[in-house]
Amino acid sequence: MLNRVILIGRLTKDPELRYTNSGTAVASLTLAVDRARPNQNGERETDFIRIVVWSKLAELCGQYLHKGRLASVDGRLQIRSYENREGQKVSVSEVVAEAVKFLDRGHTQTGDGSGNRNAQSPNANHSGTAGHRPTLDDDPFADDIPQYNDDPFAS
Structure with missing residues (x-):
């Protein structure tokens, strides 16, 4: 038997990160995934799919x-x-x-309230030369994220 789902989409809102009573991190998020074919009216429909992420991966997603x-x-x-x-x-x-x-490079909100985004990662490595300004090359998650399988409820 096989139960496998692979999705690519955009987050509809920031992930909701919580912790169980035992201290295990769990994040809930929703992906908006466009359907491959247009409907009878020629319009593309979008499915909003709930996602649950556990443990360290949940914390990384939340961050x-x-x-x-x-x-x-x-x-x-x-x-x-x-x-x-x-x-x-x-x-x-x-x-x-x-x-x-993470399929695109993250950006953080600027402090001016304008909604403009800049290329700084909030947790970029600030060590090195004085006055070093983080760039997209400093993104610690530019490559694949380590995969975890820590679901405590998995059978």
């Missing part, structure tokens, strides 16, 4: 992924259900990420 960033997710489809406050059974479909790749 470096932001609304609008392009990312790929490789994982498995999980369908779970629960009873809401009104006593109704709710079913949730989501992808549990086993690997996440």
Whole structure:
């Protein structure tokens, strides 16, 4: 049997990073993924897919992924259900990420409130020559991110 999902899309908002009671990091995010073919009206439709990321990878996503960033997710489809406050059974479909790749270079918001973005990474290496200004070459995640498989709920 095989349960594998591979997605490429843009984040609809910043990831929500939380921690379980045992201290394990978990991040929730939503990817907007365009469909490959237009509908009957010739328009491209977009699917909004919930993603769950665990452990160190969740912390990295929470730190470096932001609304609008392009990312790929490789994982498995999980369908779970629960009873809401009104006593109704709710079913949730989501992808549990086993690997996440940042496909574009991240930018940080400037402090002027204009929404303009610059090329500085918030955690770029500032060591070296005095007055060194970080560049895109300083991005610690320019290459693939290490892959983790630490889902404590995996069977």
